[in-house]
Amino acid sequence: MWFGGGPIDAAGALRGFVREAGGCAVVDGGLGTELEAHGADLHDALWSAKCLASAPHLIRKVHLDYLEAGADVIISASYQATIEGFQSRGFSRDESEELLRRSVHVAQEARRVFAAEGDRSSRRGRPPALVAASVGSYGAYRADGSEYSGDYGKSMTKEDLKNFHRRRLQVLAGAGPDLIAFETIPNKLEAQVYAELLEENGIRIPAWFSFTSKDGVNAASGDPINECAAVADSCPRVAAVGVNCTAPRFIHGLILSIKKVTSKPIVVYPNSGESYVAETNEWVDSDGATGTDDFVSRVGEWRRAGAALIGGCCRTSPATVRAIARAVREAEYDDIPAVAVL
Numbered sequence: 001m002w003f004g005g006g007p008i009d010a011a012g013a014l015r016g017f018v019r020e021a022g023g024c025a026v027v028d029g030g031l032g033t034e035l036e037a038h039g040a041d042l043h044d045a046l047w048s049a050k051c052l053a054s055a056p057h058l059i060r061k062v063h064l065d066y067l068e069a070g071a072d073v074i075i076s077a078s079y080q081a082t083i084e085g086f087q088s089r090g091f092s093r094d095e096s097e098e099l100l101r102r103s104v105h106v107a108q109e110a111r112r113v114f115a116a117e118g119d120r121s122s123r124r125g126r127p128p129a130l131v132a133a134s135v136g137s138y139g140a141y142r143a144d145g146s147e148y149s150g151d152y153g154k155s156m157t158k159e160d161l162k163n164f165h166r167r168r169l170q171v172l173a174g175a176g177p178d179l180i181a182f183e184t185i186p187n188k189l190e191a192q193v194y195a196e197l198l199e200e201n202g203i204r205i206p207a208w209f210s211f212t213s214k215d216g217v218n219a220a221s222g223d224p225i226n227e228c229a230a231v232a233d234s235c236p237r238v239a240a241v242g243v244n245c246t247a248p249r250f251i252h253g254l255i256l257s258i259k260k261v262t263s264k265p266i267v268v269y270p271n272s273g274e275s276y277v278a279e280t281n282e283w284v285d286s287d288g289a290t291g292t293d294d295f296v297s298r299v300g301e302w303r304r305a306g307a308a309l310i311g312g313c314c315r316t317s318p319a320t321v322r323a324i325a326r327a328v329r330e331a332e333y334d335d336i337p338a339v340a341v342l
C-alpha cells in the first residue's frame with residue numbers, strides 16, 4: 001500500500017516512482033491489439049477480456065514482451081472485462097469476479113517471471129514495474145465504440161454509471177494492483193463517477209484518469225479537456241491525469257491544456273493514429289501519418305511539454321515501447337524535467 005495509514009497523496013506517491021525511474025516512466029503499449037497480432041480472435045463484445053478465460057498464457061506473454069521492451073508500468077487485461085459481460089457468456093458471478101482478479105494476477109505473474117528469468121537489459125537499474133488494473137469506460141462494455149464518442153444515450157444517469165462501475169472497481173482493487181488505470185474516458189460525467197467511487201469505497205490505491213480526444217481540445221464527448229482534468233485534479237486519490245487511445249498529433253496540445261489545471265503527473269499513451277470502426281472491429285488509417293517512427297519522433301516533444309509517463313495504446317507494439325524507452329532514457333531533457341523538482 002502506497003499511502004500506508006497516512007494522508008492520501010496519490011500524486012506524490014507516483015511522482016516518487018517516476019523520479020526513481022529516471023524522470024519519465026514508460027507505460028506499456030496496446031494489449032488487446034497486440035493479443036490480436038498474436039492470433040487471438042477479438043471479434044467479440046468481450047474483446048480482449050475474452051482471453052482472460054481462453055488464453056491467459058497469451059496475456060502473460062504480451063505483458064512479458066512489454067517488460068522486456070522496457071515498460072515501467074504494465075496494464076492488466078481488464079479493459080473490457082465486466083461482471084455483466086462475463087455473466088452474459090454463462091459465467092457465474094463468482095467466476096466473473098475471479099476472471100477480473102485474474103487479469104491483475106496474470107500481470108503480477110509476468111512481473112515475477114520477468115524478474116526471475118526475463119531479459120532485463122532494457123530495465124536494468126530501474127524499480128520493479130508497477131501493475132495497473134485497467135478499468136475501461138462504460139463505452140468499452142457497450143462494445144459500440146462509444147468510448148470514442150462519449151455518447152451513452154440520454155437516459156444514462158450518474159447513478160447508473162456508478163452502479164455499473166462499483167463492484168468491478170471493488171474487485172479489481174481487492175486483487176492488489178499498484179495502480180488503477182481508468183482508461184479511455186470520453187466524458188466528464190464518467191470522471192466524476194470514478195472520483196466519487198474512489199472516495200466512497202475508500203480505495204487506497206493510486207489511480208490515473210485518462211481521457212480520449214478527437215480534436216486535441218475536448219474529450220471525445222465534447223466536454224472541454226481542462227474541465228475533465230479538473231475533476232481528476234480535485235480528487236486526492238488520483239495520481240495522474242492524461243490521455244490515451246488518441247491520435248499522436250493531438251497529444252501535445254492536450255498536455256498543455258491539462259497542465260493548466262493540474263500539477264499532478266501527466267500520463268499519455270496515444271494509439272497509432274488510426275481510428276477504430278466498431279461495426280467491423282477494424283482500424284482504419286484516416287490520419288495518413290501512422291507508424292512507429294512518426295509516433296516516436298514526438299516523444300521528446302511530449303516529455304518537454306510535461307508528460308511524466310509515456311506509452312502507447314491500440315495498435316502500438318513492443319517495438320513502439322522499446323523505441324519510447326530509448327527516447328526517454330537516452331535523450332537529455334535535464335532543462336525541462338517531466339516531474340518538476342519537488
Ligand SMILES: C[S+](C)CC[C@H](N)C(=O)O
Nearest residue numbers: 047140143144145276278
Ligand atoms: C479500445 S477499443 C478497440 C476496444 C473495443 C471496443 N470497445 C468494442 O468492442 O467496440
Ligand SMILES: N[C@@H](CCS)C(=O)O
Nearest residue numbers: 030031032079184245
Ligand atoms: N489497455 C487497453 C486499452 C484499450 S483502449 C488495451 O491496451 O487494450
Ligand SMILES: [Zn+2]
Nearest residue numbers: 245271313314
Ligand atoms: Zn486503445
